[in-house]
Amino acid sequence: MWFRRDLRMTDNRPLFQALRQCETVFCLFVFDTHILSTLPPDDRRVAFIDACLDDLQRQLQQAGSGLIVRHGTPQQMIPDIAQALNVEAVFAGSDYEPQAKERDREVSARLAADNREFFLFKDQVIFDTDEILNGQGRPYKVFTAYKNAWLKALRSEHYSAAPVETLTCALAPVPQALTQRPCLKDIGFIPPAQPVPMAAGSSAAQEALQDFLPRMNAYDAKRDFPALRGPSYLSVHLRFGTLSIRQLVKVACSAMSTGSQGAATWLSELIWRDFYFMILHHFPQVADHAFNAKYDAIEWESGPQAERHFLAWCQGKTGYPIVDAGMRQLNQTGYMHNRLRMIVASFLTKDLGIDWKRGEHYFALKLNDFDLAANNGGWQWAASTGCDAQPYFRIFNPITQSQKFDPDGKFIRRYVPELAALSDKHIHAPWTAADHVLAAAQIELDTTYPRPVVDHKAARRIALARYGELTDK
Structure with a gap:
């Protein structure tokens, strides 16, 4: 095995x-x-x-x-x-x-x-390769249609557990010559200064699942707010298989049978995971190219200014607090809240005009739960280059996203502490605050905290033109 x-x-x-x-x-x-x-x-x-x-x-x-x-x-x-x-x-x-x-x-x-x-x-999936196809025997390219077919095909046997415990008598001891195990140093690694902020292994995974169960019914209401304990926080366990996807689907289906909308929303997220695995299997070119091939022709920003903007994005110093908070959470913990993943990806591709593949690569280096299928699918969704992607003309406004999903600035204050003294009104856009307000909060723009690297409204117009030129052809 x-x-x-x-x-x-x-x-x-x-x-x-x-x-x-x-x-x-x-x-x-x-x-x-x-x-x-x-x-x-x-x-x-x-x-x-x-x-x-x-x-x-x-x-x-x-x-x-x-x-x-x-x-x-x-x-x-x-x-x-x-x-x-x-x-x-x-x-x-x-x-x-x-x-x-x-x-x-x-x-x-x-x-x-x-x-x-x-x-x-x-x-690692409920349905793979050719198990969910459309009426023409081809893979789905639209998630909602795929999800409906997925749910229609689902039977209890698809999430029934494999009873390993009944057959362990066949397990053999390790031969003495093969008992020596390499340590981290042997394979060229050292213990990280900031380890994954959760216990490892399937025993810890089961504890994490039990922690989520009382919160599952509120998943749909709380999952978009990074300051709340809304997500399941199980993605890293799914990534390394310390949790079975079948167990999670069984839990979700059981809760749905009692009318839990939170469980239904969570199950939908698990189906997205299957969807992206299916897309990667049938369209492996997405690993290096846009799913929608015409968007490979996008002329992304390049040159010294683009490099400065990319570095500011990586370091969480763009001047947009919700973007910076998300990137600092990623850098510090290896985790990023899902709503923030969408916000920072939209900002990189639409506001800064930088190739989504660069952001995808950065996430691949940093995310504890990095998975090529989901990471690629999420980035292409945000960049409007993927299957069933967000339309290119829907561009996240980082200020209104911040006001909506972190209204009291609690999350921002945690990861951008230099803004902590600002009011809930000004913390989403510090550069709009009057000089005396900034002074009272001990903030000096471009010194304590940067001004925005771009103007969102102007950047939005450029992005619409960049995509529109290709879309209209």
Whole structure:
């Protein structure tokens, strides 16, 4: 069993299939050097994965087994370990990213050359690849239609748990020669100064889920307000598979049966996740290009000023408090509230006119819950270049978004403390405050806090023209 994006024992479909079909099952995880080589040495996600492996190791040891952990390229390590253990087959969960699919093709070919099988099983989605298609047998490109078909197809068996616990007798102990596990230092990493702000592993994931359940019914009412505990905060556990998507859908469906609108809204967000995985599978070009190909021709801003604006955006120094608060939350914690992800993405692409791919890449480096499918889908939605994207002429106003979703400035004050003394009225747009108001709050524009790097109204006109030239053709 090759663990990848499923760092748990409970309700693990590939593990269940391995245990069901095989007499003896060894468990393996590989720190992939292809992935690790692109990350900074203090990347908090690597430390989080390492802690998740500690939790998984404990679970496996309680079942009389253990976890083999190696560092290298899976294309080399998987066949080598399979040969050393003399196994007949390797089991893993399906992955939908282009590079991951190519990796799996190479692993499969090398295993086949040694007369070994490679089996993949759906685990990180409810419906994958070709399971939800339109009447013409083609993938959906509009979310609402996809969601309706998804809900129509859903049956209880789609979210029934895989009873791994009934088959653990097939789990094998780790051979003595393979017991040594590389530590963070061995793989070129160090503990981050600011780790992921939540406990790792499937045990902690279950606690996080229990924390969300009492709040689920209010999810629809509170999820857009970053100062409130509205979101589930489960995305990082879904990303690394310390939670089963089937368990979450079952929880949502159960609550919906009692009329919970919050659960229905939350389920819709889980369906978006399936949707973006499906889009990435069928349209892998979106990883590098606009889904709507004509928008590849957009002439994004470039040059020294664009670089200064991009740096200001990255550092949370744009002069728009809600944008800056969101970016500082990301930089400090590796998490960003979903409403803020939309606001800062709209600001980068529409107000600053900077290529969405640069923002997507920055998020990929910083987000604890980074997932190519969702990150790409979200950025292309905000940039109006994707499938079922926000129309290009709908441009978030960072001031009105701030006033609506952080009306008392509580979130802004947390992450932009230099503005804390401003009133609720002025904190959303400090440059509009009178000099004596700024002085009383000990704020000097361009010194204590920057003026806006662009004027939103003027930037909006430029953005409409930039997109309109292509749309009208």
